[in-house]
Amino acid sequence: MPELPEIEVLRRSLEPHLPGDRIVRVEVRNRELREPVAVRALVRLAGRAILSLRRRAKYLLIDLEGGRTLVVHLGMSGRLTLAPGALPPEPHEHVALHLASGRKLRLRDPRRFGLVLALPTAGLERDPHFARLGAEPLDPDFGGSTLARAAAGRRGPVKSFLMDAGVVVGVGNIYASETLFRAGVHPLRSVGRISAARWDRLAAAAVAVLRQAIAEGGTTLNDFADGQGRSGEFQVSLAAYGRQGEPCPRCGHLIRRLVQAGRSTFYCPHCQR
DNA sequence: CGGGCGGCCTGGAGGC
């Protein structure tokens, strides 16, 4: 479910509540995630204070004292929420961090594509999960030339390119469709046939879409919620994603759906060339 | 070697 905006919304929703609190007990209820939960590494986090919350790509990073970072990835269906510690576990609750404040931070993930890791804070970027990640689209130096440089010598459709985390992180299926719509670029256009001006438009569109989605609390199609359980609103602002058969908000032609690399892509056949 | 596809899971929606 969650792409960059949803993880950033989650991070911001937890930011006022977690730093300064302390993990008193780690409860692993179900180890089955994308990688089996490393129970002993997690249990060793008990007793540590929470220092800060960061985000890299679609990973939430919870920095703890003693040089450890708890890494959480929500996969498709993960939810990380704060709850009273005495609340009974919800279905598919995999991990709960019981906090000194009496609350618990719990991870629920029905489809089990998510991930929880305890890693050393130093050198995190060299961990295999992070080592090959590309540019952060919200970094100030991200722009059309970032994309153009990454595209040099590559082939294939621009939509798959935008979703390649080795190029630019955080853009998943929803925001790739929305970025292409805003930039007026057809999803099947080959990356070898995109001008510098078009790369600039694509980069600017990606940044604008991601920023607006964050401002509107993320996209809740089914089950995204922030750390307080609040849904997002950006689904109302989606121009193309999920709107096949509806009129394009710009020109009125009907939005179409096509399948690329096994994923649905939504576009306007008139605005996107 | 890079690109594309299947597979991993469960649940919800829609058709019959």
Added chain:
DNA sequence: TGCCTCCAGGCCGCCC
């Protein structure tokens, strides 16, 4: 109501 099929926001690994 119930059963069946299809589809879903991510990511990895295998295949060509």
